[in-house]
Amino acid sequence: MTTHLKPEPAEAPPIDASEPVSRLLRDLRTTPSGLTAREAARRLQVSGPNALPSHGGHRWPLALLRQLIHPLALLLWVAGGLAWVAGTTNLAIAIAAVILLNGLLAFVQEQQAEKAVEALGKYLPDRAPVLRDGQVWHVPATELVPGDVLVLEEGNRIPADARLIDGTVDVDASMLTGESVPVTRTADARDDAARPLDSPVLVFSGTVCVAGAAHAVVHATGRHTEIGRIASLSSRVGREESPLERQVRRVAWLIALVAVVVGVGFLPLGWLAGLSWPAAFVFAIGLLVANVPEGLLPTITLALAAGVRSMAKAGALVKRLSAVETLGSTTVICTDKTGTLTRNEMSVEEVHSFGDALVEALVRCSTADVTGSSGDPTELALLRYAGSTGADLSARKALYPFDPRLKRMSTVDLVGDALWVSTKGAPEQVLPRCTMPVGERTRLLALVDEMAGRALRVLAVAGRRVPALPGSREETETDLDLLGLVGLVDPPRPEVAAAVADCHSAGIRVHVVTGDNGRTAAEIARRVGIGADRVISGEELAELPEPALDEALTANGEIVFSRAAPEDKLRIADALRDCGEVVAMTGDGVNDAPALRRADIGVAMGIGGTDVAKEAATVVLTDDNFATIVAGVREGRRVFDNVRKFVLYIFAHAVPEVLPFLLFAVSGGMIPLPLTVLQILAIDLGTETLPALALGREPAEPGLMSRRPRRRSEGVVTGRMLLRAWGIMGLVSGVLVLGAFFAVLYAAGWHPGADVTSGALHAAYLQATTASFAAIVFCQVGTAFAARTERVSLRSAGLTTNRLLLGGIAFELVFAAALIYLPPLQALFGTAALPGWVVAMLLPMPVIVWGLDEVFRWATRHSA
Structure with missing residues (x-):
């Protein structure tokens, strides 16, 4: 049996399209x-x-799977498996639910259709x-x-x-x-x-x-x-991780490593402390859970989503959550000219009139229609300047359309009872056909050169009255009277200059990368405040070796790249990234698509941009406003600062959650566990979540846009953050938590080694673990207020300026009270009602935690 296979399309033979x-x-x-x-x-x-x-469909199952197997998720899967093996089914189910919830949330927020080629x-x-x-x-x-x-x-x-x-x-x-x-x-x-x-x-x-x-x-x-x-x-061109994605991944691996080392290391300690192996497993799981901030990734995701909504209100649609932060860390913007810095619409900017008939001649010498927006853009601009929709075609007696070789066009129209010739075109073609002294023609040509040097497209307009319809074009376009010179330009957007100034104050350089000619692009760049210290054409760039290009890009100053091909934009983006810059590439054309995908952040124009550019970009400006990019930078910086704030807030609670387990292990079981695993989950997923989300909506601190962009290598977690989180707020909270725990036990007559699993001490033990849980919640309130600012005082930020945080704190207090005083929740989480004297002991804890951190920030401000 013979099988006939349809042949694949053959490669097209090389053809030199420019040959005769x-x-x-x-x-x-x-x-x-x-x-x-x-x-x-x-x-x-x-x-x-x-x-x-075309390419295959989207592999969404893999995208969802990635959200369920990142380092923190894997660690929680291990903890859940251990909990299942140890017989604590409720804990295992709770951990699995946390993983699935986090994964689905991140998947839904990050899902993006790749439709650039389509x-x-x-x-x-x-x-x-x-x-x-x-x-x-x-x-x-x-x-x-x-x-x-x-x-x-x-x-x-x-x-x-x-x-x-x-x-x-x-x-x-x-x-x-x-x-x-x-x-x-x-x-x-x-x-x-x-x-x-x-x-x-x-x-x-x-x-x-x-x-x-x-x-x-x-x-x-x-x-x-x-x-x-x-x-x-x-x-x-594939996408790479954003700076925030890389930093979060590193933090996740660091947390996972610490949690595994602590959990595995203290597993034998639990057994030596007298626990059975199943109980030791539960002890190790407790350490794992205490060291893994379950709410970190969903909180980051939701904070970025809030930033996306804020940017949408400002006119920027963000298609990938991490792009919010990336825009905030931008150090260089490579912007297109046409449609981005300019309006992509020709307009008359300068007119030198030498006769009263200039406007009438512009109207007559045209084939465009402003009403229907049809015709050559230059002619439409001239008609808009003249304030007319076009000439009366019934009065037109002859039309000599624009000829690219002659670089001029002419019409003959009946005006009243006279015939008028109207001609417009390139000055070097029209001026020689006008009657004027040689010296006057030389002066006018110098004026034309001066206007062209300012990136104006110059047209000469001439005309004359004729007794009868000329017999030829040559006869028509002779002995003309010069009526004027008109300079046209695709003008800059009025708001761009202020936006560029904001970029400079924020330490961001702006390069122009355009397919237009260098002189025009450089002039537009200078008008909006971009340095244009050097103009490099596409041909020059092709001959520029990599070290020379790197040197040009890293030098102080801004560059105009003209006549840039798509490969040139890719090369520029790669060179800047290799030099350590975080690159935002703006554009609106099909030719911008590869570079928009390659840059750290691709910004497309939503109104004037092509669908190709919009699909390739990660941010689309709905108002085509360059100033919106600056608003995006401001929002991105605020979001990153807020990510650090709630990471600080979450990290600070690791110490009071881990210290009880360490104390239990070090004492060899003489001191009972001051906190249960389910209580830790209630803290990580219940009481701390809403305040953490509220910190993600914190207003920007003063001076946000006067700071230099942070380095690409700078992480979310810094040494100063860890000092505040663990050395100040965490340590103080841990001491207060253990103090509340021991106060309740000693008040009930407990001594080290006493059995708390039964009898009167068991009730006291439940109250003591509940006091530990409540103390952590109260310390969280102080931590939340302290985390609102990086350096300035809480007074300067305003105590009530973040209403969401106040609401989040109210919720966590009500949630904690429900766990402590409602019988069904008491049975589930092992809590007990607290007496009044314990509540009174808890009340000053927020002020203590916040106050010590306020002193630290005051000291560092004054030392700086």
């Missing part, structure tokens, strides 16, 4: 009248569909007009093949990479090049461009024909196109 048309047609085995339908169908089998490569497909039109069998056919764009001849007209989105074989078109290629001004492509131009995107004879898939008409022969389809190459770059 006759040779290109020969190499593609086609003609100016296109392919036959039969040949096109055959080639489709060989080359494959004109579509971008979004690229939206830039390909559904159908395209082509010549086949000598006639115009509208075929599905996916069925285009090399050798097809496209029919390009105004408004068409170009469906494949092609070479013009006749005609002239203006193309909006900003989604690939970053240039805000449409580029002209003409079939008979000389191709001496350094890169394909700048070729005057090539057009590319996904760009838009905004004016003109032409025929073009397809030389690349699908993944072989420029947009396909970018799709391949995007799919190959």
Whole structure:
């Protein structure tokens, strides 16, 4: 039996699309009248569909599994297994529930669909007009093949990479090049461009024909196109852990190591203290649980989620939770120009008028329509300046459209009972056709150079009255009177300058990475306050060795990278990261997608940005406002500070939870356990959770945006934090907890070694462990207030400025009271009602814990 296998699409042979048309047609085995339908169908089998490569579905089960096997989760699984083996089924079930709850919460918050490559497909039109069998056919764009001849007209989105074989078109290629001004492509131009995107004879898939008409022969389809190459770059660029993710992972491994060492090390001590092996297992589990802050990861997740909501209100949609913190640690922003620093809309900025008829000439010499927003962007800007929707076409007697080679256009219109010629175009083409003294022309050309040096696109406008309709274009465009010079620019957004100033005050450098030309980009950069100390073109960058690039990027100053290709943006992002910088890359075009994925934080424009950029980025600005990035930096720094605050708060409780077990082990069982495992779980998951979450919403401390960005290597946990958590608040809390425990036991007549498992001392023992539990809760109140600030006093932060914290403290006190005084919960957690004198002993504990830390912060402020 013979099996026929469908052959895989073959690799497209290398084609030099810039070679002469006759040779290109020969190499593609086609003609100016296109392919036959039969040949096109055959080639489709060989080359494959004109579509971008797609990838498999999302592997969400693996993502969920990762949330259940991180270091702290593995450690808790071990503790739960030991609890099950030891016969404490309720404890094992409680631990498993904690793991599953934490994992599901993190999974839901982190789940993100990777759709960058799929979004690229939206830039390909559904159908395209082509010549086949000598006639115009509208075929599905996916069925285009090399050798097809496209029919390009105004408004068409170009469906494949092609070479013009006749005609002239203006193309909006900003989604690939970053240039805000449409580029002209003409079939008979000389191709001496350094890169394909700048070729005057090539057009590319996904760009838009905004004016003109032409025929073009397809030389690349699908993944072989420029947009396909970018799709391949995007799919190959993977995401890396954020600084916070790395630090949390390290902290998790550190905690796991400490918990394992302590638990395993004290397991034989429990047995030596007289416990049975099952009881010793429970003792070891208690140490494990006491050393593992079960609420740490969900608290971080929820704090980041709160930061995401705050940033959404400010105009930034964050697609990955850790991106909030990453934005806060940013040291360098690499920003696009068009649509990011600027409005992506041409406008008239400067006018030199030499006649009263300038505005009228601008209106008449146009083919655009402001009302319908159709036409060339430059003409639309001129009409907006003139305050008109366009000329009266019924009065137009002749139109000489814009010619890329002549660089000018003209109209002849009937104004009243007279005929008027109106001409506009490049000054070097229009001025020689105007009647004026040589000295005046020299002065005007100098003025044009000066305006161009300020990144203005300069147009000369001229006109004259004629007695009769001229017979030719040459006759029409002679002996003109100069009416004025108009300077246009894609202006900066008004709020960007203040945002850049905020970046500088926060110690963040801003580089411009754009596909536009260097002079324009540098001028825009200077206008918004970016240094632009050096301009490096794409060609220069390609020849720049890695050490030289690193030296340029690490030098004090800011750089404008012009004519940057997608690979250039990737290289810049990699170089900055290798130099230890945390990089935020902004952009809005398809060409930005690979770099947006590679940077530490990719920031896309939500309104003017392409779907490709939005899918590739981790942050999308819904208002396209560069200033929102600065708001994001501020929010990110606040969130990271608050993460440290509740980590400090959680760590401080490890000491009073571990000390009772150590005391039991060191005493050889002479001192009973001052705290039970279930009481520890009630603390870690019940009483401390809401205050910890409230600390995640703490307002920013003064001077937040005047600090230098923290180093990439700087961790969440610092030596100062551990000193405060363990050496001050933790140690003081541990002493107070043990003091409450022993006070209750001694009041009942207990002495070391006495049996507390039965009789009158058993009731006292239950009250003593309950006093330990309550003392930890009261110390938590003091810890919460102390953790609200890093250095400043609580008075300067305001006692009641965090209402959520006050509510969280109220909840933990009510929750603790329920565990202590409600009989069903007493039976479950081994608690007993406390007498009034014990409650009175607990009341000053919050003030003691907070007060000693306040003294420490006062001392460090004054020593600094």
